[in-house]
Amino acid sequence: MTAGETGRGLLELTRPVNVIAASVLTAIGSFVAGGITEEPVAVAAAVAATGLAVGAGNAINDYFDREIDRINQPDRPIPRGAVSPRGALAFSLVCFGASVALAVTLPLAALAIAGINLVALVAYTEVFKGLPGVGNALVAYLVGSTFLFGAAAVGQMAPAVVLFLLSAIATLTREIVKDVEDLEGDREEGLNTLPIAIGERPALWVATGLLLVGVVASPLPYLLEYFDEAYLAVVVPAVAIMCYGAYESFADPTAGQRYLKYGMFLAAVAFIVGRAATMVAIA
The missing domain is CATH 1.20.120 (Four Helix Bundle (Hemerythrin (Met), subunit A))
Incomplete structure (x- = not known):
């Protein structure tokens, strides 16, 4: 497997469309809170932290689902051999670490939301996904929280x-x-x-x-x-x-x-x- 194929596999693990969508939602949360022009550095950090966290969560979900994916999704990066399970796990941890590093530069409320979401992303596949309605509720919370995270990053959560x-x-x-x-x-x-x-x-x-x-x-x-x-x-x-x-x-x-x-x-x-x-x- 070439370096280029591995790189493409790692990118696929993140689900780029989901990463972009979540990052845009965070930016909207900051805009609604009035912080795009007032706190541009904080907004950029929040948007990047969101994208990294979502990418990391998707990668670790693929790591946990690798045996099921060999049957149901054989073209995904791990089943087809583009990325090893250990490589996917390490990549996920690096992305999580980078997301945390950005989140700690933000206000305490944003940091708390980031911490809760990181735990939820890791626990989703192994703990909540198989529980009727609970997995749905967790996904709903994670989507909605991107707006809240963007607003918290600029210190104006109420709107x-x-x-x-x-x-x-x-x-x-x-x-x-x-x-x-x-x-x-x-x-x-x-x-x-x-x-x-x-x-x-x-x-x-x-x-x-x-x-x-x-x-x-x-x-x-x-x-x-x-x-x-x-x-x-x-x-x-x-x-x-x-x-x-x-x-x-x-x-x-x-x-x-x-x-x-x-x-x-x-x-x-x-x-x-x-x-x-x-x-x-x-x-």
């Missing part, structure tokens, strides 16, 4: 708390719908997801109930006067799309989770628009 909650709820809803979509394959692999444990339709009703909590909470940034009407103008259609996704998931989980993803993206845009409009009004 991002609602964004964290809404993102976590929407992610949990989508994770449950995805498990319904993957029901047959998961059952064949012996997994115990929420739809397998309680049934397909009850799981979808759980997902819908969670989303409704998010819908009720979505006006809070406006009611708390963090943002003005510009936020509402974007978040209302975002919520409508997500509600339609939850409805559609009962007939077609694949289409339903796709609409949920679109709505989540638009909801993130709503926070960006809300913060930008506030900055313009202040100026």
Whole structure:
């Protein structure tokens, strides 16, 4: 195996698309908290720490899943021989170490979030992944916490708390719908997801109930006067799309989770628009 193939394998272990997405979410959290221009060094450190932590978490998950992947995902770096199990573990530890080194330069609240997330990333595969709903909840927390981490990095968590909650709820809803979509394959692999444990339709009703909590909470940034009407103008259609996704998931989980993803993206845009409009009004 050449050095180039090994390098490509290590990059694949990190799931670059996931790394970029999580880093962008952290940057959005900092922007919503008003720290992009005021604390650019802290924002850069938080974004880099997030990317390294996500890459490390994905790599160590592949290390733990290497035997399953030899059957289900033989083209992944470890099964195909591009990276050895020991090499993947060492790479993950180096990335984790670099992430911690960056996190310790940030405020205490950001450091605490980073510490909790690092433990969660390591424990996900071995401890939580096989527990019905718990693995979904952990993934939802990790996605939502990227916004909170970005805000904490600039010392202004309050504006991002609602964004964290809404993102976590929407992610949990989508994770449950995805498990319904993957029901047959998961059952064949012996997994115990929420739809397998309680049934397909009850799981979808759980997902819908969670989303409704998010819908009720979505006006809070406006009611708390963090943002003005510009936020509402974007978040209302975002919520409508997500509600339609939850409805559609009962007939077609694949289409339903796709609409949920679109709505989540638009909801993130709503926070960006809300913060930008506030900055313009202040100026």
